[in-house]
Amino acid sequence: MSPVSGSGRLVLAATPLGDIRDASPRLVEALETADVIAAEDTRRLHSLANALQVKPSGRVISFYDQVETARLPGLIESLQNGETVLLVTDAGMPSVSDPGYRLVAACVEQDLKVTCLPGPSAVTTALAVSGLPSDRFAFDGFPPRKSGERKRWLAPLATEQRTVVFFEAPHRLADTLADAVEVLGPDRAAAVCRELTKKYEEVVRGSLAELAAWAVEGARGEITVVLGPAPVQDTPDIDTLVAEVRQRVADGERMKSAAAEVAEAAGVSKKALYDAAIKSS
Numbered sequence: 469m470s471p472v473s474g475s476g477r478l479v480l481a482a483t484p485l486g487d488i489r490d491a492s493p494r495l496v497e498a499l500e501t502a503d504v505i506a507a508e509d510t511r512r513l514h515s516l517a518n519a520l521q522v523k524p525s526g527r528v529i530s531f532y533d534q535v536e537t538a539r540l541p542g543l544i545e546s547l548q549n550g551e552t553v554l555l556v557t558d559a560g561m562p563s564v565s566d567p568g569y570r571l572v573a574a575c576v577e578q579d580l581k582v583t584c585l586p587g588p589s590a591v592t593t594a595l596a597v598s599g600l601p602s603d604r605f606a607f608d609g610f611p612p613r614k615s616g617e618r619k620r621w622l623a624p625l626a627t628e629q630r631t632v633v634f635f636e637a638p639h640r641l642a643d644t645l646a647d648a649v650e651v652l653g654p655d656r657a658a659a660v661c662r663e664l665t666k667k668y669e670e671v672v673r674g675s676l677a678e679l680a681a682w683a684v685e686g687a688r689g690e691i692t693v694v695l696g697p698a699p700v701q702d703t704p705d706i707d708t709l710v711a712e713v714r715q716r717v718a719d720g721e722r723m724k725s726a727a728a729e730v731a732e733a734a735g736v737s738k739k740a741l742y743d744a745a746i747k748s749s
Contacts, residue, residue, distance in 0.1 A: 476580070480563065480584040481494075485560055485593065491587075492587050495520075496522055498585060502524070505556065508557040510528055531567055555571065559590070593664050594659070597661060598631075605631040608621075610636065618644060622647060626653075628695075638691050645660075645679050652695075655677070656696060659672065660672045660694075661694065662688070706744055709734055710748050727741045
């Protein structure tokens with residue numbers, strides 16, 4: 469459906485990752501003219517505006533994770549009244565592991581116009597400088613904070629044939645890389661990119677084992693990890709997989725969950741393996 473006639477528009481604007489010179493002229497114009505600026509951190513927004521020598525003329529409101537849902541009705545009302553709402557996050561593109569998705573979804577539901585001022589993104593920047601294959605890739609946000617949950621999150625990546633990009637907090641990087649070595653193996657190629665576009669930008673490339681050893685010393689700043697594709701492996705024959713499932717069942721696992729995990733690790737159909745295991749029992 470087309471946007472409501474006469475309605476306002478939501479503008480998603482990418483902001484510099486670190487180097488202020490990456491700000492686009494369109495971002496400067498939008499900051500000057502928007503009726504409402506929804507900012508993940510209003511202090512950073514004012515710092516950005518000062519650095520760009522821009523004086524916002526519109527209302528500035530906070531729009532971070534904890535208040536995102538509560539702010540939606542007011543912003544939708546502003547848009548319905550014909551105002552332009554500019555959404556900016558601390559660095560990079562709104563909605564990419566930053567606030568924005570819920571507001572965009574609400575606008576789509578109300579047939580309100582949504583547009584974007586493209587620009588810096590840590591995801592594609594890290595991918596480009598990693599030296600890893602970039603023809604096919606996936607973005608996986610942030611890993612879970614607890615080791616057990618993180619290992620389960622990593623498990624499907626054991627057979628992932630695309631390059632995977634994800635963010636991590638600096639104080640959890642060493643633990644995450646150690647878990648990755650355990651789950652994915654020490655030889656998987658990867659890169660850790662930190663402080664992209666900033667004074668202390670650093671890209672460390674190597675195997676997971678090498679990166680895990682490097683990270684023990686500690687890393688600071690904004691971290692983006694790029695994980696290379698899994699090596700192509702021959703798929704085990706179905707009898708071998710069924711035997712693994714039956715052994716796990718004998719050890720106390722439920723047939724369905726055992727078949728699902730074995731199939732996912734082997735890159736075969738969960739249903740086909742489950743059916744084969746049932747027939748053999």
